[in-house]
Amino acid sequence: MITTTSSVIDFEKAERDFLFLLLCFQEVLRDLGEDELAEHLPSENRSIPLERYPNSERALQAFSIFFQLLNMAEENSAAQNRRMLEAEQGLAHLTGLWGRTLLRFRERGITEKEIGNLLPEVSIDAVLTAHPTEAKRKTVLEQHRQLYLLLVQRENQMWTPLEKLDIRNEIKVVIERLWRTGEILFEKPEVSDERRNVIHYLHNIFPEVLPMLDKRLLQAWRDTGFHTASLSDPRNLPRLSFGSWVGGDRDGHPLVTAEVTEETLGDMRQNALALVLRHLRQLASKLSFSERLQPPGKELLLRIETLCQKLGDKSIAAMQRNRHEPWRQFLNLMIASLPLEADRSGALHIAVESDRYGSSDELLEDLSLLRQSLLDVGAQHIADTEVVPVYRIVQTFGFHLGKLDIRQNSHFHDLALSQLMTASGLNGNDFLEWDEPARRAFLDRELQSPRPFTHPDMSVGAEAETLLACYKVLLNHCKMYGTDGIGSLIVSMTRNASDLLVIYLFAREVGLMTPFGDGDACILPVVPLFETIEDLQKSPAILQEFLHHPVTQRSLQYQKTKAGKTKAVQKVMIGYSDSNKDGGIFASTWALYRAQEALLEAAEKSNTDILFFHGRGGSISRGAGPTHRFIKAQPHGSFHAGICFTEQGETIAQKYANRISAVYNLELFMAGVASAMIRQRKNEKRAHPLEAVMDMLSEKSNQAYRKLIEAEGFLAFFREATPIDIIESSRIGSRPSRRSGQTSLKDLRAIPWVFSWNQARFSLSGWYGVGSALEHLHTTNPDTFDEIRVRSHAWPPLRYIISNADTSMASADLQIMHQYAELVGDSTIREHILGMIEAEYHRTKKYIELLFAEPLEIQRMNVNKFIAPRREGLEILHRQQIKLLKEWRKLKESDRAEEAESILHELFLTINAISGGLRTTG
Structure with a gap:
């Protein structure tokens, strides 16, 4: 359950907003002749079983919309309550944001200069992915965005009664569109x-969010009593950047071909250039400065002359417009220098010509010159207000919009590689059988040679051809546009150093290596x-071995030099799912905490910084949780090179679809990382006295968890007691739910694993094992348990671990677990596995309550306030899903595939509605 904003929700306002939206929805239903449905939506104990409705699919959709409206009311309540608290008590009132962060810096005696020097080192990189977790169609999400904007619009107190009525009618129109729009995808999205x-998001949402983030930092800076002059230079502000896996992540995804990657890189570049063009045009329309009223300055005039010479005839039109307005003419020339061309219809196309900007860095230099020329004539307010936001857009999105990562298993x-070896006359099958030393010896020999394995016309195997085709796309893109638009070559399931070194052979094969130092990089x-x-x-051992390899050392030095860094940076991705x-x-x-500590030590031996890439998902089981607590829970030194993290599935819409929420969530990351960096610089790394206890608790928790999933009959229980088979049949993402066609637990992706447990209200991936660990500590070392009880919040x-497990427990429901467990045909398996789960549930609840010295219902009051208005509707939906699952599985077993297919859509609706009610999928 997504609860990151629960601490600031005004639940009374959320209830008022929701009742207003619900009333609008009921009116829409009555207008359309759905009187019974309008009367029996899941509120005020008026619901009736879904089978009583003549059209259960319509009833399911009504329940789904009910939860969507409730989620929207809560989101708006949180946003408006934050605004009200800031208006009444100042920016420093809210935890985790710039106002509170800067105030605490000042209270600790940290100087303005120290903080100012730190800010440009704060680097946040959000990478958007499209894992199969988003259960709603894009069309439906767009209706949600419109509805939310109308709800925000309604907050304005200036409206007349007629204007309020207009807003209400617009809300009803959007709700009716939702009602008339199918929520479920009939085909998997491409x-x-x-x-x-x-x-x-990259083209429309984040560019509007960026200046709002900067304004909030500047206002908090002023409120703290600092001078804003140092922050007027955009190069002194924190860095925000974006990336994407969509079109580049091919791990178990056969539809991500080389052609798809090429199209993606092209689309990203074209949208980035269109974004920059729009902002430059807007800026040009505002800088109507006359040279007769202020001198433009020698440097500006010289640059105008240089651009005119470079553009040749293309500069004539730019200079003929806006005579005697050199600032506008300069912008006209910048626009003409963009690597973008319009055809006769006005459509924009990417251009590659020597007279255009080769990279966004060249445009940034011109924008810096433009800003300085305005400062020279005393127009600082205009420079700060008009030029700096455009500089920040180019600085953030460049000519690539977001970096595309390439991931493969x-x-x-x-x-x-085996196929490439075979094609070159070697025995490729040997490589698959070699142990790590044999692989390393072979790779070391090969990497000393510049020759490729194959010639262009040679035929190689399917995997090799697929991989080389992708790398050739990357090479061509780099040759034409540089490397800015491409992120990293990510190796999922990295088990040994050889898994990383083989990438250099593939890079050598297509030409992604370049001479550097005494070899290739x-x-x-x-x-x-x-x-x-x-x-x-x-x-840590794998990384240290990789970093010591000569090719890695040359590559890091090459990339450091190209980026203008003072120290080499190695990105390392860690997976939560x-x-x-x-x-x-x-x-x-x-394990993630310990690994980061050890990885930092391994990298330091090679004089290298680590940029951790956190593969977080949308649920607590997959790394989610309150952002400020997540950041505080990271080990000392882990943000020195910044932070990179994934935003997956429905989390993107929940956190960023609405601009107010997007600003809040990104500010939490930026201010949180700044706070952690200052705190860690002021304090030396010290071992915490509870670390050894944590090692033991981790081990005991793991043993309890492994005992469950390795228990005889567990896989059968999982497949029958959860709707995993429906989730695997759904059309909610382009990626298959399994890496291969096997039905093993190991092969199942973590997302449907978590999704299915959440749907059946076990939520065990978020809490199972914690109780056994705490019980062991309480039994064997009660004094330490008591110390943790007293100091757990310190x-x-x-x-972070305990509070996340505690929150996951709140969304679990024993009664509903039992109902799903009845789907398990073998009573012995059912009783054994359910007994283990139920015993651990009670154990975990007992010992977390001992830690907090109060019942979970009191400790997590806000979480329970989330659950309360959803409980009745969710219970009805769960009963309907269980009923349909029984029917569907029976039809499948009887080989009545056509009849089974006929109720599949209704099952998808239950998954969608329950996801909406829980505010999470996987």
Whole structure:
């Protein structure tokens, strides 16, 4: 359950807003002849079983809209309550944001200069992904956005009664459109659909959010009593950047072809250039300064002359417009220098010509010159208000919009290299059988040679051809536009250093290597992804071996020089989802913490900074949780190179679809990282006295979790007691739910694993094992347990684990678990596995309550306030889903596929509605 804003929600206002929206919805239903449905929506104990409705599909949709309206009212309440608290008590009132952060800096005696020097080192990189978690159509999400904007519009107190009525009628129109629009995808979305959705956020939402973030920082800076002169230069502000996996992530995704990657890179570039063009045109319309009233300055005139010479005849039109207005003429020349061309119809196309800007850095230099020329004539307010926001747009989005990461599985790379070896006359099958030393010896020999394995016309195997085709697309893009639009070559399931070094051979094969120093360097970063607990434990040794390799050292130095950095930076991705599926919430979270500590030490030996890439999902089981607590719970030194994190599935819409929420969520990251960096610089790294206890708790939790998932009959229980088979049949994402066609738990992706447990209200991936660990500590070392009870809130890593497990417990429901467990045909398996789960549930509840010294219902009051208005409707939906699951599975077993297919859509509706009620999928 998404509860990151629960602490600031005004639940009374949320209830008022919701009742208003609900009344509008009921009126719409009555107008359309759905009187019974309008009367029996899940509120005030007036609901009736869904089977009583003549059209259960329509009833399911009504329940889904009911929850959507409730979620919207709560989101708006949180946003408006934050605004009210800031208006009444100042920016410093809210935890985790710039106002409170800067005030605490000042109270601790940290100088304005120290903070100002830190800010440009704060680097936040949000990477949007399209994992199969978003259960709603893009069309439906757009209706939600319109509805939310109308709800916000309604907040204005200046409206006349007629204007208020107009807003109310507009709300009813949008609700009716929702009612008339199918919520479920009948076909799986294509990658192009997911790409359009990501580009919508990068092109339309985040560019509007960026200046709002900067304004909030500047206002908080003023409120703290600092001088804003140092922040008027945009180069002194924190850096925000974006990335995407859509069109680049091919791990188990056969639809992400080389052609898809090429289209994606082109679409991203074209949208970025269109974004920059729009802002430059708007800026040009505002800078109507006459040279007769202020001198333009020698540097500006010289640059205008240089651009005219470079553009040749293309500069004539730019200079003929706006005579005697050199600032506008300069902007006209900037616009003419963009690598973008309009055809006769006005459509924009990417242009590659020597007289255009080669990179966004050249445009930034011209914008800096423009800003300085305005400062020279005393127009600082105009420079700050008009030029700086455009500079920030170019600085953030460049000519690429967001960096596209390329991810593939290490096993796929093994197959590809084996095929390349065979094609070149070697025995490729040997490579698949070699141990790590043999692989390393072979790779070391090969990497000393510049020759490729194959010639252009040679035929190689399927995996090798797929991989090389992708890398050739990357090479061509780099040749034409540089590397700015491409992120990293990510190796998922990194198990050994050889999994990373093979990438250099693929890069050599297509020409992504370049001479540097005494050998070759890879022009794109190679990034490990450590996912399972075992791989996280091995990760420091793997990284150290990788960093010591000569090709890696040259590559990092090449990339450092190109980026203008003072120290080499190695990005390392750590996975929350698979480690959780592998070992449970406690073991996963602590293994990630320990791995980061050890990785930082390994990198320091190579004089390298680590940029951690957190593969977080939308649920607590997959790394989500309150942002400020997440940041505080990271180990010392982990933000020195910034932070990178994924935003997945429905989380993107929940956190960023509405601009007020987007500003809030990004500010939490920016202010939180700044706070952590200052705190860690002021304090030396020290071992915490509870670390050894955490190691033990992690181990005991892992043992309890593994005992469950390895128990005889567990997989059968999971497949029958949850709607995993429906989720696997759904059309909610372009990616398959399994990496291969196998039906093992290991092969199942972590997202449907979490999704299915949440749907059946077990939520066990968010809490299972915590109770056994705490019970063991309480029994064997009661004094330490008591110390944790007293100090659990004082140490962020422990607090983060316990509070997340506690929140997950709140969304679990024993009664509903039992109802789903009745779907398990084998009573022995059912009683055994359910007995283990129920015993751990009670155990976890008992010991968390002992830690907090009060019942969970009181400790997590806000979470329970979320659940209360949803409880009745969710119970009805769960009963309907269970009924339909029984029917569907019976039809499937009887080979009545056509009849089974006929009720599948209704099952998808239950999944969608329950997801809306819980505010989470996987």
